[in-house]
Amino acid sequence: MFDPSAVAVVGASETEGKIGYEAMANAMEFDGPVYPVNPSSDGDLFGVPFVDSVTDIDDDVDLALCCVPGPATPDVVAECGEAGVGAVVIYAGGFAEAGDEGERLQRAVVETAEEYGISLLGPNTSGFVVPATDLLCSFASGAEKLPEGNTAVIAQSGGIAHVLAFQSRRQGRGVSAMVGLGNRANVGFTETIEYFDGDDRTDAIVLHVEGTDDGRGLLEACRDSDTPVIAYKVGQSDVGEFAESHTGALTGDHELYTAGFAQYGVPTVTATDELLDAAAALGDSPVPDGPNVGVVTAQAGPGIIITDRLQRAGGRLPALTAETQERIDGILPGVTYTGNPVDTGRPMPEFGDVVTAVAEDAAVDIVLVYELFEQSVGFPVDALDGLAERVEKPVLFATDGIEEDMADDKAALAAVDVPVFETPERAADAAAVLARYGEMQAAGTDSEVVADD
Amino acid sequence: MFDPSAVAVVGASETEGKIGYEAMANAMEFDGPVYPVNPSSDGDLFGVPFVDSVTDIDDDVDLALCCVPGPATPDVVAECGEAGVGAVVIYAGGFAEAGDEGERLQRAVVETAEEYGISLLGPNTSGFVVPATDLLCSFASGAEKLPEGNTAVIAQSGGIAHVLAFQSRRQGRGVSAMVGLGNRANVGFTETIEYFDGDDRTDAIVLHVEGTDDGRGLLEACRDSDTPVIAYKVGQSDVGEFAESHTGALTGDHELYTAGFAQYGVPTVTATDELLDAAAALGDSPVPDGPNVGVVTAQAGPGIIITDRLQRAGGRLPALTAETQERIDGILPGVTYTGNPVDTGRPMPEFGDVVTAVAEDAAVDIVLVYELFEQSVGFPVDALDGLAERVEKPVLFATDGIEEDMADDKAALAAVDVPVFETPERAADAAAVLARYGEMQAAGTDSEVVADD
Numbered sequence: 001m002f003d004p005s006a007v008a009v010v011g012a013s014e015t016e017g018k019i020g021y022e023a024m025a026n027a028m029e030f031d032g033p034v035y036p037v038n039p040s041s042d043g044d045l046f047g048v049p050f051v052d053s054v055t056d057i058d059d060d061v062d063l064a065l066c067c068v069p070g071p072a073t074p075d076v077v078a079e080c081g082e083a084g085v086g087a088v089v090i091y092a093g094g095f096a097e098a099g100d101e102g103e104r105l106q107r108a109v110v111e112t113a114e115e116y117g118i119s120l121l122g123p124n125t126s127g128f129v130v131p132a133t134d135l136l137c138s139f140a141s142g143a144e145k146l147p148e149g150n151t152a153v154i155a156q157s158g159g160i161a162h163v164l165a166f167q168s169r170r171q172g173r174g175v176s177a178m179v180g181l182g183n184r185a186n187v188g189f190t191e192t193i194e195y196f197d198g199d200d201r202t203d204a205i206v207l208h209v210e211g212t213d214d215g216r217g218l219l220e221a222c223r224d225s226d227t228p229v230i231a232y233k234v235g236q237s238d239v240g241e242f243a244e245s246h247t248g249a250l251t252g253d254h255e256l257y258t259a260g261f262a263q264y265g266v267p268t269v270t271a272t273d274e275l276l277d278a279a280a281a282l283g284d285s286p287v288p289d290g291p292n293v294g295v296v297t298a299q300a301g302p303g304i305i306i307t308d309r310l311q312r313a314g315g316r317l318p319a320l321t322a323e324t325q326e327r328i329d330g331i332l333p334g335v336t337y338t339g340n341p342v343d344t345g346r347p348m349p350e351f352g353d354v355v356t357a358v359a360e361d362a363a364v365d366i367v368l369v370y371e372l373f374e375q376s377v378g379f380p381v382d383a384l385d386g387l388a389e390r391v392e393k394p395v396l397f398a399t400d401g402i403e404e405d406m407a408d409d410k411a412a413l414a415a416v417d418v419p420v421f422e423t424p425e426r427a428a429d430a431a432a433v434l435a436r437y438g439e440m441q442a443a444g445t446d447s448e449v450v451a452d453d
Numbered sequence: 454m455f456d457p458s459a460v461a462v463v464g465a466s467e468t469e470g471k472i473g474y475e476a477m478a479n480a481m482e483f484d485g486p487v488y489p490v491n492p493s494s495d496g497d498l499f500g501v502p503f504v505d506s507v508t509d510i511d512d513d514v515d516l517a518l519c520c521v522p523g524p525a526t527p528d529v530v531a532e533c534g535e536a537g538v539g540a541v542v543i544y545a546g547g548f549a550e551a552g553d554e555g556e557r558l559q560r561a562v563v564e565t566a567e568e569y570g571i572s573l574l575g576p577n578t579s580g581f582v583v584p585a586t587d588l589l590c591s592f593a594s595g596a597e598k599l600p601e602g603n604t605a606v607i608a609q610s611g612g613i614a615h616v617l618a619f620q621s622r623r624q625g626r627g628v629s630a631m632v633g634l635g636n637r638a639n640v641g642f643t644e645t646i647e648y649f650d651g652d653d654r655t656d657a658i659v660l661h662v663e664g665t666d667d668g669r670g671l672l673e674a675c676r677d678s679d680t681p682v683i684a685y686k687v688g689q690s691d692v693g694e695f696a697e698s699h700t701g702a703l704t705g706d707h708e709l710y711t712a713g714f715a716q717y718g719v720p721t722v723t724a725t726d727e728l729l730d731a732a733a734a735l736g737d738s739p740v741p742d743g744p745n746v747g748v749v750t751a752q753a754g755p756g757i758i759i760t761d762r763l764q765r766a767g768g769r770l771p772a773l774t775a776e777t778q779e780r781i782d783g784i785l786p787g788v789t790y791t792g793n794p795v796d797t798g799r800p801m802p803e804f805g806d807v808v809t810a811v812a813e814d815a816a817v818d819i820v821l822v823y824e825l826f827e828q829s830v831g832f833p834v835d836a837l838d839g840l841a842e843r844v845e846k847p848v849l850f851a852t853d854g855i856e857e858d859m860a861d862d863k864a865a866l867a868a869v870d871v872p873v874f875e876t877p878e879r880a881a882d883a884a885a886v887l888a889r890y891g892e893m894q895a896a897g898t899d900s901e902v903v904a905d906d
Contacts, residue, residue, distance in 0.1 A: 017829045093798065141828035142855035157754025162825055166853040167876065210757060234757055237764040271878040272758075301610025304663060304687055305725075311690040345546065372615055375594035376470045400619040402595035423620065425724040 001087035001119050001187070002130055002177060002195060004062035005032055007137075008054045008085065010076050011067035012036030012045055019091055019139045020067035023127070026136035026143050033059050054083040063087045065127070065137055070094035073123065074108045081116025088113070089137050090122035096183045097124055110185050119191070125182025126158030129165065131175060132201055138180075142166065149174025151279040152196035152227075154189065155208035156181050160272070164208065168276050171422070172414065176201040188212065190221040197225040204283030206275045207231040209257070219264040228282040230433065231268050232275045233257040265440045267433045277426050278433040280419040285394030288438030292318045293431050294364035295341035296355050298348075298371040302398075302424040303341040306370060309425055313432030314439070315366075317341070324361040328354055347374040352383025359391045365438055366394045368431045370424060373401025379409040385416040394419075394434050398427030454540035454572050454640070455583055455630060455648060457515035458485055460590075461507045461538065463529050464520035465489030465498055472544055472592045473520035476580070479589035479596050486512050507536040516540045518580070518590055523547035526576065527561045534569025541566070542590050543575035549636045550577055563638050572644070578635025579611030582618065584628060585654055591633075595619070602627025604732040605649035605680075607642065608661035609634050613725070617661065621729050624875065625867065629654040641665065643674040650678040657736030659728045660684040668713060676717040681735040683886065684721050685728045686710040718893045720886045730879050731886040733872040738847030741891030745771045746884050747817035748794035749808050751801075751824040755851075755877040756794040759823060762878055766885030767892070768819075770794070777814040781807055800827040805836025812844045818891055819847045821884045823877060826854025832862040838869040847872075847887050851880030 009027050013020030020038070027034045028046045036045040039052040051057055054064055054076075064080045066073060070092045080088050095106040106123065113120045121128065127138040131148040138158075146165050151173065155161035158180025165178040176199060179192055189212060196202045205227050212218055222229045236254045261268045267282075269275050293315045297303035307317060317340045320328075325338045331353045337343035342358060344351055351371065359367045367388075371379065379399070388395040397413060398421040399406065413420055421427035462480050466473030473491070480487045481499045489498040492505040504510055507517055517533045519526060523545045533541050548559040559576065566573045574581065580591035584601040591611075599618050604626065608614035611633025618631040629652060632645055642665060649655045658680050665671055675682045689707040714721045720735075722728050746768045750756035760770060770793045773781075778791045784806045790796035795811055797804055804824065812820045820841075824832065832852070841848040850866060851874040852859065866873050874880035 022829075140825065142826070142858055145855045145858075155754070157752070157757070159752030159754035159825060160758070162752075163755060163853045163877065166825075166855065170856055170875075208754070210754075235761050237761050272876050273878070299610070299612030299615075301608070301612035301661070301663075302616060304610070305613070308688050308690050372593065372612060372619075373595070376475075400616045402598045402619065403623055405595055405598070422623075423725050424616065425726070 001063060001121060002128070002135070004087070006035070006059045006061045007032065008035045008037050008057060008061045008064045009067060010037040010054060010064050012038050012041070012050065013067070014041065014045060022139040022141065023065050023067050023091070026138060027065060029134040029136050029144050031134060035059070035061065054079050054085060057083065061085050063089070063137070066090045066092070068092065070102070070105055070123070073105070074112055077109055077112045077118060077120070081112065081118055085118065087119045087121070089125070089127050090120060090185070091125060091127060091139060093124040095123040106183060106185060113186060119187050120185040121179070121187045122182040123185060125180040126162060128177060128179040130177045138162070145169070146178065147174035148176065148201070150176055150201060150203040150283050151276065152176045152199065152202040152205045153178040154181065154192045154196070154205060155179065156210045157208060158182055160208045164206070164272055164276060167272060171276060172410070173276065173280055188214070189218045190214070193221040193225055193229065197227045202227055204279040205229045206279045208275070209233045210235060215257070215260060219260050222261070222266045223264040228437065229266050230275060230278045230282065231261050231266050232270070232272065233261070233268060262440070265444055267436045267440070269429070269433065273426060274429050277421055277430040281394060281396055281430040281434050282437060284417050284419045285388055285434065286392045287441055288365040288394055288434050290365040290442055291316050291435035291439045292363060292365040293435060294320065294358040294361055294367050296344070296358050296367070296369045297341050298344050298346060298351060300337070300343050302370045303343050305424040306368060306428040307341055309428035310432055310435070313429060315432045315435035318363040320358065320361050321363055324357050327357045331357065347371050347377040349377060351377070352380025355380060356383050356387065359387055359393060359395060364393065366431055366434050367396065368427060369395070369397045370427065371399055373399050373406040373409065375405060379413060381409065381412045381416065384413065384418050396421060396427060396431055398422070398424060454516060454574060455581070455588070457540070459488070459512045459514045460485065461488045461490050461510060461514045461517045462520060463490040463507060463517050465491050465494070465503070466520070467494065467498060475592040475594065476518050476520050476544065479591060480518060482587040482589050482597050484587060488512070488514065507532050507538060510536065514538050516542070516590070519543045519545070521545065523555070523558055523576065526558070527565055530562055530565045530571060530573070534565065534571055538571065540572045540574070542578070542580050543573060543638070544578060544580060544592060546577040548576040559636060559638060566639060572640050573638040574632070574640045575635040576638060578633040579615060581630060581632040583630045591615070598622070599631065600627035601629065603629055603654060603656040603736050604729065605629045605652065605655040605658045606631040607634065607645045607649070607658060608632065609663045610661060611635055613661045617659065617725055617729060620725060624729060625863070626729065626733055637665070641667070642671045643667070646674040646678055646682065650680045655680055657732040658682045659732045661728070662686045662710070663688060668710070672713050672717040675714070675719045681890065682719050683728060683731045683735065684714050684719050685723070685725065686714070686721060715893070718897055720889045720893070722882070722886065726879060727882050730874055730883040734847060734849055734883040734887050735890060737870050737872045738841060738887065739845045740894055741818040741847055741887050743818040743895055744769050744888035744892045745816060745818040746888060747773065747811040747814055747820050749797070749811050749820070749822045750794050751797050751799055751804060753790070753796050753798070755823045756796050758877040759821060759881040760794055762881035763885050763888070766882060768885045768888035771816040773811065773814050774816055777810050780810045784810065800824050800830040802830060804830070805833025808833060809836050809840065812840055812846060812848060817846065819884055819887050821849045821851070821880060823851045823880065826852050826859040826862065828858060832866060834862065834865045834869065837866065837871050841871070849874065849880060849884055851875070851877060
């Protein structure tokens with residue numbers, strides 16, 4: 001599915017705006033051969049001759065993008081089986097999400113697929129994208145501009161998969177893959193989590209979950225993943241009928257999910273931007289040893305917001321050791337506030353030294369730095385370069401300013417793998433996810449030790 | 454303060470990086486005359502000759518930016534009084550936020566100011582900015598690039614004033630003014646709310662509140678404002694000592710504030726981005742008659758998130774009338790879902806007609822539209838142009854996609870005054886603020902009627 005040698009687009013169309021056209025246009029970006037399949041079409045599409053059936057292709061097609069309407073799907077899947085295609089993406093709706101008849105249709109497709117050992121993504125999905133190999137198996141426009149990153153997006157809704165991928169781009173990040181599961185005919189959360197846990201390009205996995213019949217399978221896949229997983233379970237209030245009309249799943253009991261995720265070591269969040277922030281924090285950082293956050297701020301206002309929000313979301317702000325406080329007083333005599341947060345009052349050349357002092361404090365598991373951009377001082381890039389690795393703690397940075405003025409400094413931070421956040425609240429939320437993750441990891445290790453006894 | 458004919462920068466400095474330099478550099482953008490004041494300096498600064506004292510300036514200086522250290526401030530304020538200057542911004546810290554001696558110093562400054570009838574902004578603030586007149590009374594870099602908008606930002610913390618202004622710029626919005634109150638010596642929330650309520654450029658006022666001794670005055674100023682006010686009260690958990698070290702105010706009882714704001718018709722939010730989104734929704738929209746939201750979405754996933762979040766935040770999703778449902782069925786036979794939300798399944802040319810149908814439904818007070826950008830279809834700009842005015846209801850729009858691909862369409866929406874939001878959650882939060890505001894207004898009108906009886 002995610003690493004094919006050749007791709008077929010079944011139901012490829014010459015009519016712009018049709019899914020069969022958009023899917024083919026996007027698929028053409030792929031480095032390997034791409035074949036348009038349509039028995040009603042002659043001639044070429046994007047310079048490649050149409051074929052009547054996947055069984056007519058000599059090449060080794062691993063992946064077929066099925067752009068035909070629902071009722072024609074079972075035949076296409078059977079043909080793919082005959083042709084030895086191992087994976088099929090089904091974009092069409094009208095399956096399990098659309099009542100009894102649709103359910104029967106979906107069952108028929110799944111039975112055919114399992115006969116031939118085919119992995120089915122969808123139906124009722126916008127597909128997937130792997131930016132590193134330009135594998136654009138989505139009909140949405142803009143898929144070709146998604147940048148490569150180290151977060152795998154796995155969303156129950158194809159629409160939310162795209163929302164997350166576009167947001168990630170706007171944040172200057174990117175994705176290792178973006179997958180919309182749709183109805184999860186036979187490729188669901190467990191299969192994709194397992195796959196991307198083994199994917200070298202992926203350092204964090206984010207889940208958008210509406211609901212699933214196999215909650216246990218989902219949780220166990222999360223627990224078994226060495227790659228950190230963060231989950232966004234939607235549907236806290238009753239969205240009943242509408243949710244069912246979507247991907248054929250009820251949104252289920254929100255509290256039960258949240259508790260289950262926590263028990264299986266998965267931090268949960270409550271918004272799309274928070275999900276991507278958490279992935280940036282977890283994917284680019286050492287695993288924290290606990291929930292203790294050391295906050296350094298150059299302005300008190302953001303410091304208060306961060307402190308308040310962190311505390312409410314499961315982070316702790318320990319007192320810094322006397323040594324650290326003395327050290328900071330030595331760096332900045334008369335500094336505004338040397339508790340935790342440390343408030344330097346303004347950006348200044350010594351700011352990086354203060355951050356280093358806090359990062360080296362034994363009471364601190366996670367470091368969060370806030371500094372409004374000031375042109376004459378810039379960011380403490382040298383101090384932050386390699387700091388997280390050296391102290392083996394996450395070091396997060398948040399700022400605000402005129403985007404183009406701070407672009408170079410922000411790029412410099414990205415180049416040395418410092419996760420950067422856009423608002424005080426979002427930085428605090430990301431640090432809180434790290435804190436909760438750190439606490440879960442610590443608890444998990446403890447219980448394993450007990451179990452070994 | 455906010456509309457001077459000439460400005461003096463007291464303590465202006467030739468040393469780059471010093472507040473007296475940065476403040477002078479920014480002030481020079483102002484259209485009127487700007488005078489550097491410093492008895493220890495000779496020659497020019499940015500081409501303007503230094504003067505020894507504000508009393509030496511012949512021009513009619515209304516506003517002085519005081520860049521001297523705390524202890525020198527009382528003399529500067531007295532000199533300003535002698536020179537007939539009506540407003541002074543005090544940047545320095547070391548006043549009420551810094552213990553007993555600082556409190557004495559602040560009292561001395563306030564007494565002097567009141568003797569001469571001077572309005573004091575600060576101390577301990579980064580100042581203010583009015584983009585429309587290039588009045589940049591802040592020492593922060595980038596102030597000159599803040600775009601003009603219709604939201605007045607009034608923040609207790611100068612840092613947060615800048616956070617909000619920079620964010621607003623990144624969101625493609627802008628501010629009518631950005632004010633950091635700091636210690637609120639004698640210009641506080643009440644004075645600034647009153648001023649910006651009367652300001653023609655301001656359609657919404659946002660407050661960042663840490664704490665105040667005069668809660669009643671703040672609430673009454675909000676109630677008396679014809680311009681909608683939205684408040685962000687920080688400090689739900691105990692940030693005690695650190696908060697006091699900041700602007701000399703305790704963060705106080707959060708629930709009491711929230712209840713007070715609600716009672717006085719002020720919606721509250723819990724984050725900086727939410728504050729600006731709420732201002733965009735309220736400032737650019739007709740006042741809604743109630744909390745009933747009609748949601749139209751081109752993708753189900755965002756629709757579920759929006760529905761869930763709206764319901765939890767005080768919005769209601771009423772059933773659409775049978776007429777509207779029939780009308781939508783006529784526009785899009787076999788549409789995915791015609792409850793509320795209406796889910797069209799994909800963007801399509803008829804999308805704008807569907808939005809219009811929902812906007813014209815009598816059960817709907819507020820319209821929220823979500824549509825991922827699809828290049829071949831674009832946004833329904835024609836349908837949205839003038840719709841809110843015609844139906845006398847707020848019409849909000851949220852989307853995601855590749856920024857540069859949708860830039861023209863987004864600009865077209867902005868040109869016809871449609872508020873646009875960045876994530877499904879933030880759009881839902883903004884609509885929920887409108888819903889709560891609509892309900893407050895309805896309740897307020899009722900109780901006034903009762904009171905008149």
